[in-house]
Amino acid sequence: MTPSPAAPEATGAPLLSARGLHVAFPGRHGAPSARAVDGVDLDIRPGEIVALVGESGCGKTTLARALLGLVEPTAGRVTFDGRPLEYSGRSLKAYRRRVQLVLQDPSGSLNPRHTVYDAVAEGLRIHGHGGDERAAVAGALARAGLRPPERFFLRYPHELSGGQRQRVVIAGALVLEPELLVADEPVASLDASVRGEILSLLLRLRAELGLSALVVTHDLGLAWNIADRVAVMYLGRIVETGAVEQILTAPRHPYTTALLSVLPESPGERVVLTGEPPDPSRVPPGCRFHVRCQVLAGGGADAAGVADACRGRDPGVPDGSGTAQVACHWAHARKG
């Protein structure tokens, strides 16, 4: 419940940085390959919380996995703390000490036959922790809000509530004292009441430990609750990025506008896009959103004289820096 202040003005060198990142999965039986991540630049600075939002299938989880070194990119590179990521076993192991993953659905990511203690200590054992294991586990559990930690040591996941399980998963990530957490839908499977508790925990960790976080989610409310910056992803690309206040209250990309308009409490007319996000093995030419774009369909792009560009010219890729940017011909025409 404690209101945490916003991040200290995030300046300086990024902690994690992706440039021109592409991840393609080969198609089966001669089908074209799926371009899950199709050219992404993204920076996360120390102490910054970035929300990566988009629909299922937009490539946000693949992007997160590529940033963690779990998938080797087909092109582009990931840099951490100024050094490019190497894909040898040894350097990845060292990297994963500093960058930890928190998965959605804590019931699925905890081994039901491991106690809480073993679940949290696993990372320490893998990385050959030299110090006091018991103290490290207790410290991580306490930081994740499970107090007193000793009470939880010998519990099994089925004896815990959903919120407590998610705290155990977070403790397992914290125990190695990482600098960056990548959380994939950290609250999607939790009850409304627990959701706020876990989000407060992420904010507190940032305030106390200076932890950076990339939160992958389809929940724009989550971004409003905890993120400094938001990156909206559509079909393998980031289409709009910038400070949360700016992007979520005055979106410029029609896709962001549509996502915001369908939230239950949103004022104004709802823009319900028809159909599902298109197939990453058949990315449309021009602007990849143009086939579903309500502005193009409604004649707005024609009026601005950019309809041909929408259908035929790539609107480019926002660079990874923190400034507000949008990849949309119509938005560019309106501004200029």
Place this chain on the structure above:
Amino acid sequence: MSLLDVRGLTVTYAGGAQAVRGVDLRLDAGRKLGIAGESGCGKSTLALALLRLLPAGTRTGGEILLDGEDVLAMKWGRVRAVRWAGASIVFQGAMHSLNPVRRVGDQIAEPILLHRRATPAGARKRTGELLEHVGLPAARASAYPHELSGGQRQRVMIAMALACDPRLIIADEPTTALDVMIQAQILRLIERLVADQDVGLIMISHDLAVLAGTCDRLAVMYAGRVVEEGPARQVYEAARHPYAEALSAAFPRIGDPASRFAPRGLPGDPPDPSALPSGCAFHPRCPVARDSCATDDQPLRAAGPQRRAACVRVADDEREARAAAGTAAPHGEPDSPEEARRTTP
């Protein structure tokens, strides 16, 4: 007569867990009622009880009047007829509720063949119509569930629920696992169907924001009871019960500076239904609990026009209002839960 009138419903599982502890609800045709609450508050048990789908050994009490007929007193043959044709359920998690090795068209046709005694050709035709009605091409009838996306599967579930023209549809977390855009498509579809076909809808979710945007009225459940009920918008925007207030605050309004960097939750866990706290069941988690809350249980009482809430603070407000009006006995404002229920349309 209301389409659905639930009176004093209680459900106790074989192990002694009191999942539903006296619920009164009413729903008219063409109206939408939302039921909100955390996991374990009894909302899904309530949905199952409405069609007597609870496991053997479960004790139920009270009355469930569907078009005036008590579901709990029906013979089994009549219950089977009422399922699908009188009322049907859209279960949460469409991937688990559909049979993975049967074509979706056959699964939709099954209740039509059984309940309508339709010919196979007639059932096929009706299946095609239903699919088109929920926004899928009729040709998708030959698809297997794994060939459909999550949103399409949920549409199939809705088509199935509509198969026998029920008067009441119960949707248990119909959009929970879906993306925002697909969720909006499904909610729009449900709203259209309710309006076109004049059916009653009960929608169950933990997402108060979604319910407030879709439903006419909202009932918030805690530990097997309704703790607040009223017009959906009012309950969401100005809840009277502290639990409803906490649930509502858990979903931030984008653009509201108060929720920026201040996610709000509710500490603690819902109580174990086989070992409920004394007094008001919510008092151990209540941010504004008083000493008396640990001993005095609070009934639902009138809390403004067409609203009810079960909180001692509401009782105080009423008393103050009454004192201000200078009358000892209330006239217009009913005090007992029974009277309060009667005034709800």
